[in-house]
Amino acid sequence: MPEPDRGVIEAKAAIAADLQRILPNESVIVKSDALRAYETDGLTAYRQPPLIVALPETTAQVAAVLKYCDQRSIKVVPRGAGTSLSGGALPLADGVLLSLGKFNRILDIDFENRCVVAQPGVTNLRITEAVQHEGFYYAPDPSSQIACSIGGNVAENSGGVHCLKYGLTTNNLLGLELVTMAGEVLRIGGKHLDAEGYDFLGILTGSEGLLGVVTEVTLRILKKPETARAMLLGFRSNESAGNCVAAIIAQGIIPSGMEMMDRLAIRAADDFVQAGYPRDMEALVIVELDGPEAEVSHLIQRVEAIAKESDAASSQISNSEAERLGFWAGRKAAFPAMGAISPDYYCMDGTIPRHKLSLVLQRMAEMSAHYGLRVANVFHAGDGNLHPLILYDANVPDELEKAEAFGADILKLCVEVGGVLTGEHGVGVEKRDLMGTMFSETDLKQQQRLKCAFDPHSLLNPGKVFPQLHRCAELGRMHIQGGKMPFPNLPRF
């Protein structure tokens, strides 16, 4: 992380007093025991209490806090529900932690325009709960949806098991109110489609709190499909499971969810929730199809035929909602199930071209032997998003370090086979130092210049995403040597 600014830390009392002139006294947290509640997010291996926590409840207060910090060169880390799995909300010792926890109201439900306007601290699940009485729902469903905030979803561009068909946060977001580090309030988009001008809506989604603070969101809602059914397909090899997934898509079927689990994950999940999974299989594929009954039953027949051709060794189809949820129970419990078979686990998140799956699983098995740590795999198979779960024991000396090194090797492998470092959890602090395996120095500098346009003093969530901090003035310089040749070899017409 950037070297803490001693001057700022020493001025803590004065900064707190200033913030208390902007916010009610109880909305500024300064005592060290209270600060500890904010010292980490969903990536608990990293901990750092913030200098101060500020809890504004209006856009004007957010703007005032940011403007104050910008003018004094005080760093700010925005935080939603603190469920980031990549350390995106990890505080700074010399930084104000700006919690959006008090922004917890749904402002407008508009069924005519099929959208909801909400404050960023509202949880993902509450959006669906607010509209389900009319048969609507909000599609992105990250597994932390009961706790994660919608503002955090925007910052991380969160997905979920249904994003294969329904998209990520970015595909379901219509509008934003944003406060820049300088304290300017911008409104982008709204209830109409395609905000005008440069697509700031798109660039802010997934920007990990580095570009601005979101104070309001407008989200697209969808009518719930008439029905959904799931299939549980067992395979004797990862390869045939992967082939089956490829064949389903090649035949023009986009299921609403398509998940894969490997042997260790199948067994651990089945032990944990007695899901009734075929325990002797190497790989399990869950395929969910939704829509009108006529469509679902037609597609299930087709998928069944494809599965047979792909050597599926077992096949079950849900015949009731209870059964469908039962098929999912094991998958949804895959992470806690790891907790039952190992003291600790480290969840990774890379994406690969799907046809590289067999190769990646094989290489991962070799790495597992090398590090002496087990790894289970759950996989959003439809879109190639892999979640290896590395099992370790933090009480054994060096095991955390080994797990982290193993994880880094897996992500490098993802990049090597044409994939990416993170599919949905974000870079944060966790993968920051691996950015160079995917991007050149030029690529990274161009991304950082975008940050400079929003936050020229690099005060908003610094130390996340980019391995090296560059001053904006330095990034702005041009090193062009005026060419003297008029390029005679270039065709002109």
Add this chain to the structure above:
Amino acid sequence: MSDRLKPENSAQLTEVVAQAIADKTPLEVVGRGSKRALGRPLNCSATLDLTGFSGITLYEPEELVLRADAATPMTEIETALAEKGQMLAFEPPDLGPLLGQPAGGASLGGVLSCNLSGPRRIAAGAARDHFLGFTAVSGRAEIFTIGSRVMKNVTGYDMMKLMAGAYGTLVAMTSVTVKVLPRPEKTYSLLLYGLDMARAGGAMRQALGSSYDVSGAAYIPAELVRASRVSYVCEQDRSVTALRLEGPGPSVTHRISALRNALADFGAGEELHSKNSLSLWRELRDVAFLAGDSARPLWRLSVPPDRGPDVAQALSRSLPESHVLLDWGGGLIWLALPNSGDAAAAKVRAALPAGGGHATLLRAQQPLRAAVPVFQPQAPALAALTARVKAGFDPAGVFNPGRMYEGV
């Protein structure tokens, strides 16, 4: 006659850009050139012709991914996709004829740069939602790559979104990667006849608020139906409200009858199941209903869908000889005006609901596009941010300067 520079590879392109920076010579960035009449007129002494960057370089249908050099003709992309039963789900329109050019002249990079999406925008997202990665030369004469070839990626900023709709003002793209999707097995349309605009808006919203996966919802007023080549449309003397259902055979058969029942109050209607159905949506996609006279100014307004009919009606009443067409369930208004005056820019923009929409002068003669803001004017803070973002990519202002906004 301006200089036409046609680099054949990235190294040459980098040199061209470096030279333009050194000479302070702005470049008009052109792919296939079919949309040169879209946006504010440029005053560039040199044209950067990117047709040297053409051809599909990767297409893996079972991975739903296609990569092509930026100026690859759309016709080539569409042919390759059709062979595998796939498509670009955002339904890119061919605006050539609308802009006084032949059909089939667009490039993939051009479509993405203008973020052009057709009627399926409401169900499948915009061009920007299918844009997975790109390689480009920046206005610092540096080659850089962002994004990837996989569907799910949050590594670094999602700059694809920024490039989509930047009209070539930030970088010169050399290669683009997009998500492709299976083409629907069947395309059925339900046509409702003779509704006024407000009732049509209600029918479209009810259809889109149903669970029948409506992937197109458009309104053709009575005076425009004759422009169609589909007999079920052009032979009517009344308005046509069109609703589209796509998917596997048994599914669309079920959904169209369910939708028909649900919308029974709006009249019996007619179903299109065959080529007619595809033709109609192609006409709507390309705004063929208003393509006739390319000298007529044409506005494109994006508004909250429930406000579309009101806004469209108010405009058509107050502007003589105007024609309107609704798409996106009422959220997209096409407004054609007679060729005179200032295209009623102030009036059109004043008709937008407060804080809820924007209007683009999609087509107009060059002097008018120079005189009237083509793109929706931005609030000062947003305009300043736009200028800073531009400077971050193109500090010397060599790419399409002024195409979107003065000084950008």
